[in-house]
Amino acid sequence: MRAAVYEGEGRLVVRDVPDPVPAADEVMIEVEACGVCGSDVQIISVPPGHPSTPPVVIGHEFVGWVRATGSAVHDVAIGARVVVDPDPKCGACDPCRSGRPANCVNIVALGVYRDGALARYVTTPADSVYPISTDVPAELAALVEPLACVVNGTNRAAIRPGESAVVFGAGAIGCLFIAVLRASGAGRIVAVEPSAHRAPVARAVGADVVVTPEEWVAQRTELMPGGAEVVVDAVGSVLPQAIEAAGMGARVVMFGMNGNARPEVHQVEIVEKGLAILGSYISNFTFPAAIRLVESGRLNLAPMITATVPLEDAVAGIARIRSGEAVKIVIKP
Ligand SMILES: [Zn+2]
Ligand SMILES: [Zn+2]
Known part of the structure; x- marks a missing residue:
């Protein structure tokens, strides 16, 4: 089969690889x-x-059809349409048994440490799949995984009706936060995003105002008097700006990941404002809620899909995300 393989040091190559074979407790998904x-x-x-173990087939936000099951799998039907938690939890380690599956010490992430879904077929543990309605367009079903992570982040913020929010970054994650915060009853939502291509999408999913980082610095006291009650870093490197944007007693959700970021922080502001700085990592029992949100059509997610492209165009598609031109690129292998 064809697959997009990360071969190390910036090299992503679409090439032939052997079809995967499911282990006894796994399923194979088209x-x-x-x-x-x-x-x-x-x-x-x-x-x-972000770390990974090349050579590896990347891709972890996917929907597909179960085509084969391992000998020990009895509760997943061949032919079922499913979305997948690409961070399979062991259920047996200390964090798993303490109700914190996101911190499971035995996660082998699909598309990072084992082969993922930018390919015709992928195998995954049977207990990581969730059925999804065949009525949901494939592009939106592929948003369930990041949405499950964003629902976790929104739960961390515990937003109350009418509270204001500032979201840094209006790529796919920022836009999903805006949509979920809007559906959760947020008041004013301001998005801060440098790319002019992404601003109309952020507005379509629920932002009241979208400004560039420069405009935010110049206008933030007028745009969000007193600071926001919920602040989201969907960039991975803007903690100082997030602290500055936060009002008294605000919750600051740190979601974006950039392993190279080492920002300098004005720590005393956290103390004086009484801020809660909340890391939010992957999903936390939130796949069922994300699936219900997508199946219900309650979130206006279609504007997020910039383009759907074939697998052979994966490298160009990823470049469109990197440039800030696209919000979400979906690949159909
Ligand atoms: Zn575990
Ligand atoms: Zn992802």
């Missing part, structure tokens, strides 16, 4: 659609902003 994630961009950056 990939219908797979989104390109910011972490895919980080993996193929030089130096990498």
Whole structure:
């Protein structure tokens, strides 16, 4: 089969690889659609902003059809349409048994440490798949994985009706935060995003105002008097700006990941404002909620899909995410 393989040091190559074979407790899925994630961009950056073990087939935000099951799998039907938690939890380690599966010490992430879904077929543990309605367009079903992570982040912020929010970054994750915060009853939502291509999308999914980082610095006291009650860093390197944007008693959700970021922080502001700085990593029992949100059509997510492209165009598609021109590129292998 054809697959997009990360071969190390910035090299992503679409080439032939053997078809995968499911282990006894795994299923094999024919990939219908797979989104390109910011972490895919980080993996193929030089130096990498996200670790991985090349050579590896990347891609972890996907929907597909179960085509084969291992001998020990009895509760997943062949032919079922499923989305997948690409960070399979062991269920047995200390964090798993303490109710913090995101911190599972035995996660072997698909598309990072084992082969992922930018390919015709992918195998995954059977207990990481979730059925999804065949009525959901494939492009939107491929958003379930990042949405599950964003629902976790929104839960961390515990937003109350009418509260204001500032979201730094209006790529796919920022836009999903805007959509979920809007659906959760947020008041004013300001998005801060340098790319002019992304501003109309951020507005379409629920932002009241979208400004560039320069405009935010110049206008923030008028745009968000007193600071925001919820602040989201969907960039991975803007903690200082997030602290500055936060009002008294605000919750600051740190979501974006950039392993190279070492920002200088004005620490006393956290103390004086009584801020809660909340790391939010992957999903946390939030796949069912994300699937219900997508199936219900309650979020206006279609404007996020910039383009759907074939697998052979994966390298160009990822470049469009990196440039800031696209919000979400979906690949159909
Ligand atoms: Zn992702
Ligand atoms: Zn575990």
